[in-house]
Amino acid sequence: MSNPEIPQKLKLLAMAGSPRRGCNTDRLLNEAIAGAAGQGLLVKQVTLADLDISPCQHCDACIQLGGRCVIEDDMQQIHQDIREYDRFIIASPVFFMGLTAQAKAMIDRCQALWVLKNVLNLPVCLKTGPARKGIFISAGGTRYTNLFQGSVATVKSWYKTLDIEYSGELLLPGIDMCNAITEHPAFLKEAFLLGQQLAN
Ligand SMILES: Cc1cc2nc3c(=O)[nH]c(=O)nc-3n(C[C@H](O)[C@H](O)[C@H](O)COP(=O)(O)O)c2cc1C
Numbered sequence: 001m002s003n004p005e006i007p008q009k010l011k012l013l014a015m016a017g018s019p020r021r022g023c024n025t026d027r028l029l030n031e032a033i034a035g036a037a038g039q040g041l042l043v044k045q046v047t048l049a050d051l052d053i054s055p056c057q058h059c060d061a062c063i064q065l066g067g068r069c070v071i072e073d074d075m076q077q078i079h080q081d082i083r084e085y086d087r088f089i090i091a092s093p094v095f096f097m098g099l100t101a102q103a104k105a106m107i108d109r110c111q112a113l114w115v116l117k118n119v120l121n122l123p124v125c126l127k128t129g130p131a132r133k134g135i136f137i138s139a140g141g142t143r144y145t146n147l148f149q150g151s152v153a154t155v156k157s158w159y160k161t162l163d164i165e166y167s168g169e170l171l172l173p174g175i176d177m178c179n180a181i182t183e184h185p186a187f188l189k190e191a192f193l194l195g196q197q198l199a200n
Contacts, residue, residue, distance in 0.1 A: 009042045012198060013085040016047040017092030017103030023178040024139045028170060028191040029091035032137060035195025041087060046078070048102040053078075056108040060115075067116025075109045082113065083126045087133055087198045088164055090155060094140030098150040107158045114161050125163050134159045135168040135194055141176030148173075168194050 014033050018025045029045075037043050051074035061070035069075060082088075092103040099107070116122045125132060136155045140147045148171040159166045170191055175181055181188065 009040055010086040010199065011084065012036050012041045012043045012087040012089065013081050014043060014045045014089040015091065015103070015106070016045070016049075017090060017100045017106075019049045019100065019102060020093075020178060021047070024172075024175050024181040025091040025093050025137055027181050028137045028139070028172075028188065029089060031188045031191035032089055032091075032135070032170075032195030032198075035192040036087065036089075036198045037195075039196055039199030041199060044081065044085070048100075048106050051075075051078075053102070053105050053109060055105045056111050058111070062112035062115045063119055065112075067112055067120055067122060069109060069112040071109070075106065078106060079110070079113060082110070082162055083124060085132075086127075086129075088159070088162075089135050089137060089195070089198075090158075091137040092151065094138060094147055094151060097144075097147070099154055104154070107154060110158060110161060117161065117163075123163075124161070132162075132164045133167040133198060134162075134164040135170070135198065136166070137170045137191060137194075139172040139175040139181070141174070143173040147171075168197060170194055 016026055016029050033043050053075050054071050054073055092099045113124050117124050138148055138151055156166050172187055
């Protein structure tokens with residue numbers, strides 16, 4: 001049992017949505033994590049491409065299963081973490097004007113939590129307390145107009161469903177080759193500061 005007199009450390013769930021390891025959004029995510037960890041947040045980092053996450057089948061079994069998804073894969077643990085954690089980061093590059101398939105599959109599987117909240121009228125978050133917060137980090141190779149519009153709309157809708165306040169973003173156009181971000185130390189610093197702000 002936790003002692004209510006002792007403030008619990010904030011727990012951060014950081015999700016990498018790029019299938020490329022150690023490239024742009026991964027490195028920005030790592031900076032944000034370093035910023036948050038430096039403020040004392042407890043961090044769990046997952047790389048979605050390493051996990052077994054099938055796409056949502058819209059079978060609606062979650063309605064009968066009390067908001068639990070019928071697909072038994074790594075998403076079960078993510079659902080649990082999403083319900084328990086205080087702070088969130090999702091990092092995904094732009095793929096055809098949206099999120100990566102890995103990030104979108106994870107988000108779509110949160111339909112079970114949408115059902116939990118909106119059909120079964122049960123709480124998504126398992127803790128009471130101050131607002132939960134989440135940020136979004138993205139990069140795209142081009143400078144197209146509205147490059148991040150689709151991804152931002154998806155992430156905002158996802159966070160809203162999960163009762164997470166969309167509290168910051170770092171959206172970087174013109175970042176394409178794997179190590180392009182190296183040329184932009186100011187952006188890496190910005191990611192670090194964004195992570196630090198998750199302590200508030
Ligand atoms: C399948 C695919 C689709 C992409 N679609 C876009 C796009 O629509 N717009 C864009 O600006 N860049 C696009 N890109 C480029 C990536 O967004 C860019 O390389 C980014 O820096 C990759 O991030 P990462 O290094 O974190 O993997 C695409 C790349 C791939 C592989």
